[in-house]
Amino acid sequence: MIIMAEHAGFCFGVKRAVDAISDALKDNPEVWTIGLPIHNPQEVSRLEAMGLRVAGNDSEIPSGAKVLIRAHGEPLEVIERLRARGVDVEDMTCPFVRKAQEKAAMLSQEGYHVVLLGDKNHPEIKGILGHVSDKDSAQVIADENEASCVNFHAKTALISQTTQREERLERIAGILTGKSSELRVCNTICKATAQRQEAVRELVRNNHVDGVVLIGGKSSANTGKLRDILESEGVNVLWVEDEKETEANSGWLSGKNALGIAAGASTPEWLIDRVKERISLIFARRQDRKA
Ligand code: SF4
Known part of the structure; x- marks a missing residue:
């Protein structure tokens, strides 16, 4: 199954x-x-x-x-x-990223010091920063420690990378409240990442699975995060990029009857279908051998 x-x-x-x-x-x-x-x-x-x-x-x-x-x-x-x-x-x-770019540009023009919460090396953050006309009026922070080092500004706007967690944005907003007379918090978080993470938790908590096949590029950070979550749930994970790698690991499937399938936000539908088809074939071969 x-x-x-x-x-x-x-x-x-x-x-x-x-x-x-x-x-x-x-x-x-x-x-x-x-x-x-x-x-x-x-x-x-x-x-x-x-x-x-x-x-x-x-x-x-x-x-x-x-x-x-x-x-x-x-x-x-x-x-x-x-x-x-x-x-x-x-x-x-992406329209969600565009919204963050527009907020950063607009609030900078209105005289706010723009604080971007995210990874300064990530292209999305570089792109958002690249929409602020006065670069001196903006800075990137990665976490609570860096938030505590932000200088006092009369007007501050907090904008997040779309993949940040809501709880962290709230904690950072709490830290920045004392560092500005007026703090504007723009929740520019997109739910797609959180939805995929919640979906793998629900997959293993609501079903009895013998393991999860995770489909996605090995350099995909969001797929790696799904692997971490699954492993922290104590489930056996096989991370594959395609159906050939699934076939090469067919031994991992032996003895497993209920399998979960998960995939990162950068995995196309056609690859998911191919891996599912290959797993069904491997299961069918196993049945034939038993018969
Ligand atoms: S995760 Fe996807 S939907 Fe969300 S902001 Fe990024 S590209 Fe857009």
């Missing part, structure tokens, strides 16, 4: 961006992205076979080419530089 986690695979923003790349490749022999559009090697290979080109930075994209801005977004200056060079830019920044 196979039991799927209630929320698994592509989130809204990633699906929207990947669909846009696929559509653009129907009309253009080549379409560029800056950085990988998604942390899933099989999906990237599929898109590359259709004509996707991945640039390390905007200067590598030829004038006149077509570029899709991925769901994480980009700083405004990057988009302006591309357009100035005659690059055809289709901006597929």
